[in-house]
Amino acid sequence: MPSRRGPVAVLALLAVLVTVLATLTTPAAAAASTLNQLAQAQGKYFGSATDNPELSDSAYAAILGGGEFGSTTPGNSMKWDATEPQQNQFSYAQGDAVVDFADAHDMMVRAHTLVWHNQLPNWLTSGNWSATQLTSILQNHIANVAGHYKGEVYSWDVVNEPFNEDGTYRSDLWYNTLGSGYIATALRAARAADPNAKLYINDYNTEGSGAKSDAMYNLVKSLKAQGVPIDGVGFQAHLAVQYGFPSDMQANLQRFADLGVDVAITELDVRMELPADSAKVATQATYYADVTKACMAVARCVGITIWDYTDKYSWVPGTFSGQGSALPWDENLNKKPSVYDAIATALGGSGDGGGGGTANCEVAYSTNDWGSGFTANITVTNQGPAISGWTLKYSYAGDQRLSQGWSGTWSQSGKDVTVTDAGWNGTLATGASTSIGANFAYSGSNTAPTAFTLNGTTCD
Structure with a gap:
């Protein structure tokens, strides 16, 4: 068998809302996020x-x-x-x-x-x-x-x-x-x-x-x-x-x-x-x-x-x-x-509601809204070591209803949306980004999601 290596890698995590890119780490926390x-x-x-x-x-x-x-x-x-x-x-x-x-x-x-x-x-x-x-x-x-x-x-x-x-x-x-x-x-x-x-x-x-x-x-x-x-x-x-x-x-x-x-x-x-x-x-x-x-x-x-x-x-x-x-x-x-x-x-961390102390990534969320529906555009940028395979989850506050999605497998249960990688974009090297999107129908207000999770970790 080929030679195998030893100890450790770091999982990248997500969050941000609307059209703003926000990095959710501090230098001290980033040193010990898992x-x-x-x-x-x-x-x-x-x-x-x-x-x-x-x-x-x-x-x-x-x-x-x-x-x-x-x-x-x-x-x-x-x-x-x-x-x-x-x-x-x-x-x-x-x-x-x-x-x-x-x-x-x-x-x-x-x-x-x-x-x-x-x-x-x-x-x-x-x-x-x-x-x-x-x-x-x-x-x-x-x-x-x-x-x-x-x-x-x-x-x-x-x-x-x-x-x-x-x-x-x-x-x-x-x-x-x-x-x-x-x-x-x-x-x-x-x-x-x-x-x-x-x-x-x-x-x-x-x-x-x-x-x-x-x-x-x-x-x-x-x-x-x-x-x-x-x-x-x-x-x-x-x-x-x-x-x-x-x-x-x-x-x-x-x-x-x-x-x-x-x-x-x-x-x-x-x-x-x-x-x-x-x-x-x-x-x-x-x-x-x-x-x-x-x-x-x-x-x-x-x-x-x-x-x-x-x-x-x-x-x-x-x-x-x-x-x-x-x-x-x-x-x-x-x-x-x-x-x-x-x-x-x-273990010496601060504890943050299960967030693991940091989120070594960035997420941009924006919409193209035409009144009765919209396109959600999400870009994920990995700021930590490479990850392989991801699941993104978030929730809407209104009655936004998924129509179709791309660059990932999209599903919705009630207000909760889940996206898993499409295979070809499942691996993200440090600094790499992937963009995903979906069309939704809605009535009433179209409030942006306020939190995302990646692989079960809630981002602040």
Whole structure:
């Protein structure tokens, strides 16, 4: 595969009205306009998980790759059932698609996962393997999969979820056949396959102190003492507003860091019992802020990954009946202002109602009006780094009704107008502009729109 690059790009955003061009950035804000830029200013990253079906959603992909996130984690496409569905027959197409997307958008990849008790192919779980045979299978899988992505990923979740809630080892294929030594075997194999990738153990419900967190701590301490290669510990942080917050998270992260390993928040979301209301959302915003603050306060907390960024593709409703609304973007790919601002503020930003602090672009809106109808002319100029794929939304205050549009795909629902790029004008380099237009009919007044959003971000 071709060489792929690392961390980060910036998403351009929009706004302005009537015949005026207005730049919506200040020099200081422009230096840190996205969550990842804010995190980078603190020496960390801010990322989102993804999965292959989502990447076919152009509006979703435009936000994922538009600069808010400096890293991505493939949710399923690097797991065992996807990469070795038949013994010694490897499949990388889905994983390659995620890595290629990340490369194209200057994002790094947290690869996930080499050894887990779940999503194993039938040939593996149905076999009656001896310890020698299973060790060979484990080493061969890691050599092939981690070797395939050698030099292409930032890190691997080498072993995922090895513990029960009481701190005992999970009874599964690996532990039952190989004992706890399978973890050291996997880490050594991963280091041999990709010497430069950071090697992690990842688990949930370890964010605060307790039996499970203590078990992980003791495991990492033992591995370090044995000279087993381990670079980091991942704390999934699948939280819920109804269960309380692990108030000692910062201290817990620090005690792991004091063992000489990196720590990372790897799968963050904050679910709630539906329907959402203002009180639940306020608590959710506080939880997101407190997780972010805990990571920011620990020097070796390298970054935060949310488990996909939008409720549209959240795993929560399908797993926890009656729960959801867990992520900072809603199911329509719009930011939840209070949640987004809570994260941004905890990262050192000012918070601005979900606008991300700046809008690195200009929009000109003008009309040719003949009394019963008009042509709307809109020009978008990108003042930030290149973007690929965009969706523009705005609303009219009167009864303006779309007739036809050009240079984009236009639609209208009530007073709300949506325009997606036409393909040929979906990529805008720094300083580049694209012009779009549409005809509308109306009666009464023809008031200009007062706000635009691009890819779910509301411009001031």
